[in-house]
Amino acid sequence: MSTVHTYDVLVVGAGLAGMRAALAAYQQGATVAILTKVHPVRSHSNAAQGGINAALTDRGDKWEDHAFETVKGSDYLGDQDAIEVLAKEAGDDIIALEHMGVIFNRNEEGRLGTRRFGGQKRARTFFVSDFTGQAMLHVLFEQILQAKLPIYEEWFVTSTVKDDHGRCAGVIAFEIRTGNFALFKAKAVILASGGLGRVYEPSTNALICTGDGMSLAYRAGAPLMDMEMVQYHPTTLKGKGLLISEAARGEGAYLLNSEGDRFMERYAPNMMELASRDVVSRAEQLEINEGRDINGCVLLDCRHLGKTVINDRLRQINEEAKTFANIDLAEEPIPIRPGMHYQMGGIKTDIDGRCWDINKEWKGLLGLFAAGETACVSLHGGNRLGANSLLDTVVFGRRAGACAAEYAKTLNDPKISEALVDVDHDLVSSILRRPSHDDTIARIRLEMGQTMNRHLSVFREEEGMRTARQVIHALKDRWLTVGITDKGHVFNTGLVNTLELGFMLDCAETIIAGALTRQESRGAHFRTDYLNRDDEDWLRHILLYHSANGSPEIDYLPVRITQWKPQTRVY
Amino acid sequence: MNTTLRIRRFNPEQKSPAPFFQEYELELAPSDSVLDGLIKIRETLDDSLALRCSCRGAICGSCGMRINGHAALACKTKILSATQEGSTIQVEPMNNMPVIKDLITDMAPFWDKIRQIQPWLQPAAPPPTAEHLAPAETMSHLSGVMSCIMCGVCVSDCTVLEVDSTFVGPAALAKAYRFVADPRDAATTQRLQVLNQPSGMWDCTRCMECIQVCPKGVGPMDRIMALREQGMNESVPSTCGSRHAEVFADLIEDKGILDEPMLAIRTFGFQNWRRLLGLIPVAIQSFRHQRIPPSGPFHRAVPGIDQIKRLFTRMRKQP
Ligand SMILES: Cc1cc2nc3c(=O)[nH]c(=O)nc-3n(C[C@H](O)[C@H](O)[C@H](O)COP(=O)(O)OP(=O)(O)OC[C@H]3O[C@@H](n4cnc5c(N)ncnc54)[C@H](O)[C@@H]3O)c2cc1C
Ligand code: FES
Numbered sequence: 001m002s003t004v005h006t007y008d009v010l011v012v013g014a015g016l017a018g019m020r021a022a023l024a025a026y027q028q029g030a031t032v033a034i035l036t037k038v039h040p041v042r043s044h045s046n047a048a049q050g051g052i053n054a055a056l057t058d059r060g061d062k063w064e065d066h067a068f069e070t071v072k073g074s075d076y077l078g079d080q081d082a083i084e085v086l087a088k089e090a091g092d093d094i095i096a097l098e099h100m101g102v103i104f105n106r107n108e109e110g111r112l113g114t115r116r117f118g119g120q121k122r123a124r125t126f127f128v129s130d131f132t133g134q135a136m137l138h139v140l141f142e143q144i145l146q147a148k149l150p151i152y153e154e155w156f157v158t159s160t161v162k163d164d165h166g167r168c169a170g171v172i173a174f175e176i177r178t179g180n181f182a183l184f185k186a187k188a189v190i191l192a193s194g195g196l197g198r199v200y201e202p203s204t205n206a207l208i209c210t211g212d213g214m215s216l217a218y219r220a221g222a223p224l225m226d227m228e229m230v231q232y233h234p235t236t237l238k239g240k241g242l243l244i245s246e247a248a249r250g251e252g253a254y255l256l257n258s259e260g261d262r263f264m265e266r267y268a269p270n271m272m273e274l275a276s277r278d279v280v281s282r283a284e285q286l287e288i289n290e291g292r293d294i295n296g297c298v299l300l301d302c303r304h305l306g307k308t309v310i311n312d313r314l315r316q317i318n319e320e321a322k323t324f325a326n327i328d329l330a331e332e333p334i335p336i337r338p339g340m341h342y343q344m345g346g347i348k349t350d351i352d353g354r355c356w357d358i359n360k361e362w363k364g365l366l367g368l369f370a371a372g373e374t375a376c377v378s379l380h381g382g383n384r385l386g387a388n389s390l391l392d393t394v395v396f397g398r399r400a401g402a403c404a405a406e407y408a409k410t411l412n413d414p415k416i417s418e419a420l421v422d423v424d425h426d427l428v429s430s431i432l433r434r435p436s437h438d439d440t441i442a443r444i445r446l447e448m449g450q451t452m453n454r455h456l457s458v459f460r461e462e463e464g465m466r467t468a469r470q471v472i473h474a475l476k477d478r479w480l481t482v483g484i485t486d487k488g489h490v491f492n493t494g495l496v497n498t499l500e501l502g503f504m505l506d507c508a509e510t511i512i513a514g515a516l517t518r519q520e521s522r523g524a525h526f527r528t529d530y531l532n533r534d535d536e537d538w539l540r541h542i543l544l545y546h547s548a549n550g551s552p553e554i555d556y557l558p559v560r561i562t563q564w565k566p567q568t569r570v571y
Numbered sequence: 572m573n574t575t576l577r578i579r580r581f582n583p584e585q586k587s588p589a590p591f592f593q594e595y596e597l598e599l600a601p602s603d604s605v606l607d608g609l610i611k612i613r614e615t616l617d618d619s620l621a622l623r624c625s626c627r628g629a630i631c632g633s634c635g636m637r638i639n640g641h642a643a644l645a646c647k648t649k650i651l652s653a654t655q656e657g658s659t660i661q662v663e664p665m666n667n668m669p670v671i672k673d674l675i676t677d678m679a680p681f682w683d684k685i686r687q688i689q690p691w692l693q694p695a696a697p698p699p700t701a702e703h704l705a706p707a708e709t710m711s712h713l714s715g716v717m718s719c720i721m722c723g724v725c726v727s728d729c730t731v732l733e734v735d736s737t738f739v740g741p742a743a744l745a746k747a748y749r750f751v752a753d754p755r756d757a758a759t760t761q762r763l764q765v766l767n768q769p770s771g772m773w774d775c776t777r778c779m780e781c782i783q784v785c786p787k788g789v790g791p792m793d794r795i796m797a798l799r800e801q802g803m804n805e806s807v808p809s810t811c812g813s814r815h816a817e818v819f820a821d822l823i824e825d826k827g828i829l830d831e832p833m834l835a836i837r838t839f840g841f842q843n844w845r846r847l848l849g850l851i852p853v854a855i856q857s858f859r860h861q862r863i864p865p866s867g868p869f870h871r872a873v874p875g876i877d878q879i880k881r882l883f884t885r886m887r888k889q890p
Binding site: 038039041042043044046047058095098099100101103104105106107108109110111112113128129131134135138139142143145146177206207208240242243316320323324326436440441442484485486488489490491492493494 | 582613617618619623624625632633671672675690691701705706720721
């Protein structure tokens with residue numbers, strides 16, 4: 001008999017989206033628990049340096065401007081009803097965070113100050129020095145402690161479960177420290193499990209960003225959307241791919257090629273370095289491909305900003321540059337290049353985080369909610385604006401939490417067979433029984449990552465993507481037999497990595513399927529064999545469903561347009 | 572460069588579990604971090620090595636461990652700074668917390684102590700509709716202590732925790748300071764009263780170890796000193812800790828040199844005769860070794876005491 005826990009709302013993930021959702025559900029009176037594979041403050045949200053966007057009307061900004069720039073940034077693939085919600089509610093959420101304790105930087109009047117971020121004409125990015133995500137994450141954790149919500153920390157979710165009505169009604173998870181499995185029953189499950197960066201090698205993402213939630217939802221029958229839209233960030237370090245935040249360019253840093261040219265003049269004469277990320281990354285990659293590079297990189301030059309700005313506003317970034325690249329930003333330009341950073345797509349949700357459609361226009365999974373990077377509302381469409389993701393986590397985390405709590409009120413405790421736990425338990429046992437041989441999970445992951453980075457990066461074309469599809473197929477077969485040396489149950493990190501690799505291979509497959517389907521260039525998805533955006537045929541989302549035969553089943557959904565008709569996108 | 576990592580391992584599931592050292596030889600670039608080395612071991616030599624790591628960029632706080640005897644973040648420690656060509660780097664789990672497996676420690680006691688200080692903002696009134704107004708300079712200095720990533724490195728190397736596990740510890744105290752120094756927080760006095768208790772802010776011995784090892788420049792001990800100062804300014808009821816500081820200053824002002832027996836007597840106070848009695852064995856031992864310094868009326872002021880007194884007066888005028 002395995003242990004059984006029961007709650008109204010179960011949140012998988014303790015990043016910003018998960019904790020915000022949990023707090024909202026708790027405030028609506030639901031019983032809530034959080035499950036997370038790492039301690040909450042270890043979640044990847046802490047990596048966000050730059051800031052969080054909001055148009056505060058009492059500061060003369062207009063939510064419509066923020067919304068329009070987000071729509072334009074998305075290359076018109078973002079759903080405008082969702083973007084309107086994001087932009088309208090942003091201000092209240094920023095203020096709520098300040099009230100909870102976030103120490104946002106202030107201006108001379110003692111009010112919250114802003115900096116400029118890419119793709120936006122106005123400075124509307126609120127920030128805490130250059131560790132905004134960390135500052136927010138720790139404060140949300142404080143709120144969770146105050147509310148005394150149960151946190152199952154270092155618990156790994158292996159699958160979602162359904163009740164007799166086919167509704168998502170809980171998850172199966174094991175405690176990493178003991179290897180013990182438990183069944184968690186809930187009236188509503190919120191997946192807030194973050195991004196999938198490790199599907200690529202290199203990536204700016206932490207080692208825990210393995211797309212678990214996307215795969216969990218996909219396997220359970222919920223659709224993934226916009227998976228082909230993978231953001232390459234313009235300023236990442238060579239080697240491990242660590243990020244140099246957009247805050248550097250926000251403060252005024254230049255991009256230079258090997259000839260010392262500010263090459264963005266040629267690609268985005270108005271917005272220059274602060275054009276949308278897809279635009280800047282493509283420009284850099286072209287400079288590199290055409291030989292105006294320095295060992296595969298271009299330069300980010302901060303010297304003219306002066307020591308004071310660098311120390312006050314870019315301290316952590318400079319610290320990072322010193323530690324990881326041996327460069328003091330005040331003294332020397334730093335070599336950077338585009339690198340995989342963010343997944344715009346994810347588990348399809350409506351504007352309340354539901355992974356099913358109350359109007360039944362698309363098929364989803366009742367009882368399941370999603371929020372944060374793992375979800376796709378779609379706000380970011382073809383390209384996310386910097387500092388819109390933190391905003392996404394708090395606005396849609398809150399909405400998903402509140403909606404899940406309300407939804408839970410309408411239901412009785414779910415009935416689930418406890419025998420379901422055995423399936424996952426058996427999978428783990430079988431992985432532990434496999435002999436370890438030459439092939440390793442590290443090798444499979446590296447091959448996957450390099451393949452994705454080669455064929456599904458800034459520039460893509462049919463043949464390369466077909467090759468990638470074959471490679472991933474073969475890797476999936478190898479995953480079925482790969483073994484690990486550690487056969488124990490206590491903190492078996494090899495086991496955790498094996499399960500994560502399984503999730504990542506699903507994600508890779510859906511990215512490729514989406515990218516092969518979309519025969520045009522839009523946002524981050526630029527195809528050298530289809531150079532133009534094609535609104536006639538492709539102003540629509542691609543939905544991917546898990547199918548019995550393995551390859552994703554494809555469906556489409558129109559983009560929701562409220563007030564901004566698609567235009568040519570120039571910066 | 573050719574490097575050997577000597578790692579303390581521990582597998583609780585073995586028959587009679589006991590820690591042991593295992594050496595791994597591998598080729599690393601000087602600019603690689605110790606974490607790169609550990610990951611390389613896991614990926615190419617021994618996938619059973621257990622450790623926590625995630626961000627690789629000194630921000631998630633997962634990879635605290637002892638490297639050549641001192642706690643540090645593995646991802647922030649360069650191979651080059653830890654060793655020379657051909658020599659060995661020793662890697663062990665953090666101190667002052669139980670080991671679960673290999674380099675993984677049980678952080679539960681750490682988090683219990685963080686919880687103890689009620690780590691959430693406690694504002695006075697319901698918040699305004701907009702943000703709290705606060706001059707930038709009253710807030711911006713908090714970013715130093717907010718950069719704490721709760722990695723546990725300071726707790727691992729805290730010399731007080733080594734002998735007294737009830738001490739609330741440098742990380743929790745730095746966190747407490749973050750609220751005490753926040754103009755929006757209204758619970759300052761209560762917070763200081765709690766910190767004033769035994770095992771609180773007065774138990775730090777100022778060994779500076781936490782300042783040295785902190786990978787984020789938080790300077791926990793400096794925050795503890797700031798808490799003490801604020802405690803004394805807010806005159807939360809005096810305790811041995813604060814009296815020790817006051818009596819110390821008093822005695823120096825009076826005689827220019829420390830009167831140690833008097834320091835003990837006045838710090839504890841006669842009403843605390845039990846603790847004073849506890850000091851008798853120490854006194855007898857010191858007496859035997861002829862180390863009892865003259866006290867009270869026998870304790871003479873140093874020459875130049877006037878100058879010292881003048882210094883005190885001047886200091887009091889312009890703090
Ligand atoms: C280097 C970097 C800098 C960034 N800077 C910015 C910025 O300046 N502004 C901005 O807006 N955005 C930024 N982003 C993006 C943003 O940080 C993320 O998209 C966002 O924080 C994601 O938050 P989340 O809550 O969705 O997920 P995360 O914070 O990643 O949390 C995921 C949670 O899910 C849990 N989890 C995952 N799988 C499982 C499982 N199987 N079982 C149990 N638990 C599980 C994890 O333990 C974790 O708690 C940046 C991203 C990176 C990589
Ligand atoms: S891996 Fe995150 S702090 Fe070292």
